[in-house]
Every structure is written in C-alpha cells, then in structure tokens.
Amino acid sequence: MAQMTVELVAVERRIWSGEARFVLARTKEGEVGVLPGHEPTLAQLEEAGVVRIDTTEGPSITAAVHGGFLSITPENVTVLAEYAELSDEIDVSRARTARDRADTSEAKARAEARLRAADAAE
Template identity: 75%
Template sequence: MSQMNVELVAVERRLWSGDATFVFARTTEGEIGILPGHEPTLAELEHAGVVRIDTPDGTSVTAAVHGGFLSVTPEGVTVLAEVAELSEEIDVERARTAAGRADSDTDEGAAARARAETRLRAAGSAV
C-alpha cells in the first residue's frame, strides 16, 4: 500500500505527524481527497472544516480545522491550520452549548456557530 508523510500543525502546536494513505480536507474551492503521488497543490482551508487522515493501520485521525492552508509536495502533505483540535480533544457538550448560543443573525455569530458545528462533526456527534 502506497503511503505519504503527513503533518497536521496549528499555530500553537503540532497535532499529528506520520504516514498516511489518504487525506480529506475542505478548501475554499471545495472538498479535496489526496492519495500518495498527488500533484503538488496549495489550497486555502475553509474557515471551519474537518480534516481526516487515514493511516496505514486502518485507523483515522480527525480534526476540526479553522482556517489555514493545505500544501501537497512530492515529500508529503502539510496541513497548516490557524486553529485545530483533534476529535478526541473536543468537549462535545461545550460545542453544543456554543452552537446553541451563537447568534446566526450576525457575521460573527454565524462564524461562531460554524466553528461549533465543525467541532461537533469532527467529534462524530450530531450537529
């Protein structure tokens, strides 16, 4: 099975690094799936999206990612996020509370709701 090196990095820390067989992300241009050997690409990540990394052992690493860039080079894939949380780090009740509290009538409120809903999707919880 073909593999590629993947780095998932946020401004404040490295969240995950290792070999992967597939990367899925949401960019400002739409969804992208990356397999080993993908052509070089630079894409802007959505302000609130989920990134999934499939590993060679059959497990997946899922993260809520808020802004940043995705870079694909012959050496591998790098996800550079402004803010990111691994699914197991997400407090589901806190995210539900934030989603319910957000005022969707303002741009700021709509963005807060989108971030909370992304965190819930990454955690595998119903939105």
C-alpha cells in the same frame, strides 16, 4: 502500499504527524482527497471544516480545523491551521453550548465543525 508523510499543525502546536494512505480536507474551492503522488497544490482551508487522515497503521485521525492552508507535494501533505483540535479532544457538550450561543455565523460554523469531527470519531 503507497503512503505519504502528513503533518497537521496548528499555530500553537503540532497536532499529529505520521504516515498516511489518504487525506480528506475541505478548501475554499471544495473538498480535496489526497493520495500519494498527488500533484503539488497549495489551497486555502475552509474557515471551519473537518480533516480526515487515513493512517497506515491504526484508525483514521479526524480533526476540526479552522482556517489555514493545505500544502500538497507527491510525498507530503501539510495542514497548516490557525486552530485545530483532534476529535477525541473535543468536549461535545461545550461545543453544543457554543453552537447554541453563537452570535455570528462564523462562531456557529466553528462549533458545528467541532461537532462533525467528534461525530466522525464515534
């Protein structure tokens, strides 16, 4: 089975690192699906999106990701985010409250991305 090394890193910490079969991320140019052997690519991540990593062992990893870059080589994928949070770390009630109280479209988009990531994990 073909695989690649994936790292999901936020400014404050490494979120996840391991081997994967597939990565799905939304960039400013649109959604990108990455398989091992992908063409080298550097793309800016959407300001508020969800990244899914299909690991070689165990369940998929889903994270809410805010800003940053996606770096792809044939053997590696690195998600360098300004902020990222794994789906199982998301407090859904708090994210709903943040969405409902958001005073800017950016804040609302971030809260909605967190809720999409949490929903994907269920």
